[in-house]
Amino acid sequence: MPNPLVPAFTPSPAPAPGGAVINAAAPGGAVINAAAPGGAVINAAAPEGAVINAAALQGDGLGCHSGAEQLLAAANGAGKSEVLARYAQDYPKGPHDQPQSMCPAFGSLRVGLRMRRTATVLSGSACCVYGLTFTSHFYGARRTVGYVPFNSETLVTGKLFEDIREAVYKLADPAQYDAIIVTNLCVPTASGVPLQLLPREINGVRIIGIDVPGFGVPTHAEAKDVLCGAMLKYARNEAMQGPVAAPRGGRSEKPTVTLVGEMFPVDPVGIGMMLEPMGLAPGPVVPTREWRELYAALDCTVVAAIHPFYTASLREFDAAGRAIVASAPVGYEGTEAWLQGVGRAANVAQEKIDAAKNRVLPAIRAALAATPVRGRMTLSGYEGSELLVARLLVESGADVRYVGTACPRTPWSEPDREWLAAKGIHVQYRASLEQDLAAMREFQPDLAIGTTPVVQAAKEATIPALYFTNLISARPLMGPAGAGSLAAVVNAALGNKGRFEAMKAFFEGVGDGYAAGIWEEVPSDRPEFRAQVKRQVIKLQKARTAQEMG
């Protein structure tokens, strides 16, 4: 069937930008507007008189601790209201409106750093950039993170934007890069640095400017979507305008299923084997590993929303007329429903769908039966796959009581939520750390699977615990391979209860918290001192920031 989205593919490996528009507008000649609040600077070249807001600087470094309201108000007044309104719609906030895990921008940064021929440039406070680059290299980025520093003068006069623009021009070498991604962190977003005015393309190198503030994007998971959505939009426009580069391995002869969501490398292979009897093939995994895969991802028949929080990305697939299927092939019932959903969406005959089911479902049932899991559990995380993991644990025999996810409720996790709710399991979207801890205390599980602070609290309470990100989401989950993969690690952890109790007994009586240790005189708690010091630190921090920037 001809694909209306991608009229033709060029076999050439060279990227074909196809009608991209070079926007040479630059924000020259910033004008000080005495009437603007807080000495705001109106940038005459910014769209609709975008305001570069100096007042936002007073919140520097506070983005993920406090001051979100100030920063949000500053950003809204500085020409970012449209993008922030879209984020508010795409990523509705939960009981807490501050990120409770790492800086959200780490999500989009990591997506960019994992793409071939892609440069990433950050614009933000030095402390934020230090943290983000440190974390990137801790996770093995082995790639340079570009940084355009600023001070109050370069920010309020519009020079920061000029510096970013200059950096982008210097970087834009088509021999090295397909794309350059520039990210505004909290302060430049709050100050209205207009990345939308960067050229759309320089020498054939695509320029993607995104705002990823902690006060507008709640989790690092959703920041991945911010970038993926922006890139898919760009790639879709390119494909609409003319031929684009073919996938590295050539275009699939079979209709493909694009897989949205990062997953263990074995999973797409396993999904491919499950799709084969239906005459379908797996397409690229989004986030993709290079630019041309974006075209192949769009050039699919069905999109599988494996991770349910890719709202902006799925909007692009929807705009391209692609059918989207929720949930994922996990466990027996999940795989059965998913194969049916994908087969139907791809207009596959029921006999072929049944053939696909008959090939894998018995193997999944056998794997689940061979590797049972027993015990009461609570589970929480911020990866977006929490509901899928819970389904697999339940089908393996676990007594799961609570599932917390930092991600929001979307239509794409609805089948999983319904399945879990039907079994009496509480699903908490946008779960706060406090809710995760309360669930652990209420249900007294044999095993708590969670984020670092949850695991820490569980161990203190002699409850065996597993870190979701490192130990659970780094395993296959789909199809027969996933069916037996969790049992080994979960059962080993469940067996640790005795060791925790022995440790607790050994250290019994040495105190905890402020009184931990062996004392001649046990210290008294003085919470008022801590509160006083905290107030002083915040004051000092604000004064230093104002001094540095002023």
Ligand code: SF4
């Ligand atoms: S950019 Fe990230 S680290 Fe910096 S203030 Fe914002 S949320 Fe915090």
